[in-house]
Amino acid sequence: MDPWTLAEPQPEPAVQSRDPLAVALANASLLSLGYLMLRRWWLAIASGLITIVLVVLLTAVVRSVWFEVVVLLWWAALIAHGWYLAGGRLHGPRQVGAGKQRLVALAVTVVVVLAIGLLRFDAARIERDVAEARRSGDCAQALAALDGRWVGHRVADAPLAARGDDTVQACELLAQARAEFGTARGGDTEALKTGFSSLAAVLAELPGHQKMVEVGLHGFVGGLPVEDSCDTAAISDWLAQRPASGDVLDRAVDVVPRIAPAALVGCGDDLMARSDWQQARARYQQLLDQYPGHELAAKAAEGVKQATQAIELANVRGLLQTSSTDVQPAYCSGPAPYSGAAPVGVPGPDRALVFGNDEYAGRLPADWRAQDAADAVLVICAGEAEYGAPVETCPYESTFAIGGYDDVTFHKIAIPVRVYEVRTGALVVDTRVEIGGASCPEFLEYTTYGYVDLGPPSEEYVAASDADVHAAFAPLIAP
Known part of the structure; x- marks a missing residue:
């Protein structure tokens, strides 16, 4: 270039x-x-x-x-x-x-x-x-819709995601409540309390889910009463005593008047069948106290009567318990009433339970004697035999007697008795029964001491026959 x-x-x-x-x-x-x-x-x-x-x-x-x-x-x-x-x-x-x-x-x-x-x-x-x-209270529908979310939804609209999470939490609490209510249907009031706590937590902490709470509550309350009357009674008691919270949960108490009366009577009947008379009477009495005008009040009153009599009978049987009829039981010193017993004076003999002297009282006719406190009119407490009124005096040979004879006086057999009316437990007779009999037999048996014969005793009992025993006791049992 x-x-x-x-x-x-x-x-x-x-x-x-x-x-x-x-x-x-x-x-x-x-x-x-x-x-x-x-x-x-x-x-x-x-x-x-x-x-x-x-x-x-x-x-x-x-x-x-x-x-x-x-x-x-x-x-x-x-x-x-x-x-x-x-x-x-x-x-x-x-x-x-x-x-x-x-x-x-x-x-x-x-x-x-x-x-x-x-x-x-x-x-x-x-x-x-x-x-x-x-709005419809349908947790299943809500959870199905929320299953379609993923993390992108949370990033794109976090506040909406938060509301969805609240619904998930509410439904979890409602599911817990439903499970607790299932347990509570067996009469477990602790589970019932926990279930209501879960519902209360939804109302207090997760606003906007009231309808779901209503549906959950209705699902439990609508399933009442349960099959077991005592479980229903326990549930209704808890609902009636639950403090008011000023929200939808207070509606649960509305079911109590519908289910409680029949549950109380039914529970009383079940407890009677299990011989739990104290609790049975308490359930019957609860109905009379809380629902005095209810159509089941008459049945409850009869239940109170039957339960009371069952309690009384069990008590009397315990007081009459003894190892032998020859021994006086605790009843003889501390009687108690059994109001279900027949009154004294009904036609026929006043059937009696006799304790304390089998030698004579044990000889009473079978149709005069009761087998149990349930069919007894009287309880007779007999003491040891004593000498009663003299009947006759006769001489008997005696080696050491002056003149060779000793006089022997024959007495009636006196037995102290206390007679109690089973129906009231009251003492109706306190007396001595004197049993007559044969006296001055030709030969008198008495005790000697080896070869030493001190002679016959100065006093002896008459020889009482069964008829004599019956005659003595007849004024007490078959007047």
Whole structure:
């Protein structure tokens, strides 16, 4: 080339920079792509971490509209900052590939924004289905709708996701209550208390789920009464005594007047069949106290009477318990009534239980004697035999007697007796029964001491026949 020839000027190289609009659009994706376009690596990493922290807080901790505003402000800040770092001008030196940069950034941002928009739309659809389920009280429907959620819904619309989580929690508490109510149907009032606590927790901590609580409560209350009357009575007692809470749970007490009367009487009947007379009487009496005008009041009154008599009979039987009828039982010193016994003076003999002197009292006719306190009219407590009125005095040979004879006086057999009326436990007779009999037999048997014969005793009992014994006791038993 000729050195004196002037070279043609070459075009200046294009400015190697990034378009501000492209950078701003790239940052609008919340992926810090604008900083990557500017090769601000540490800034991209730091802003990306901040974005992740904000999203985690929004989806897991502060799931509220105001925090969504915070995220939006951060989004706007990323856009503005990217614009600023890229020069902040739309019109300036022409930048190579600016159109392509903008298209790429716009494409990425549109995908992200569109995805978030679609997820928010779908979250709103799910929320509509869940809201309908809340209004109808249908937990199954609500949980079925919420099963369609994934983490994207939480990121796109955290407040809606929070409301959905509340519904999940409410349904879990309602399921726990339902399980506790199932246990409570067996009369477990602790389980009943726990079930109501779960319902109360939904009302207090998870507003908007009252209808679901109503449905859960109705499911339990509508299943009353249960098959076992005593279990129903225990449930109705608890419901009646539950302190009012001023909410829908107070409606449970409305079922008590419907189920309690029949349950109380039925429970009393069941307890009577199991010989638990104290508790049976308490259940019958509870109906009379709480529902005196109820149609079952007459039956309850009869139940109180029967239970009382059963208690009295058991007590009397215990007092009459003894190892032998030749021994007086505790009843003889501390009698008690059995109001179910027949009164004294009914036609026929007043059948008696006789204790304390089997030698004579044990000879009474079978139809005069009762077999148990349940069929007894009297209890006769007999003491040891004593000498009664003299009947006749006769001489008997005696080796040591002056004149060779000793006089022997024969006495009636006197037995102290106390007679109690079983019906009232009252002492009706306190006397001595004197039994007559034959006296002065031709030969008198008495005790000698080896070869020493001290002679006959001066006093002897008459020889009483069964007829004599019957005649003596007849005024007490068969007047």
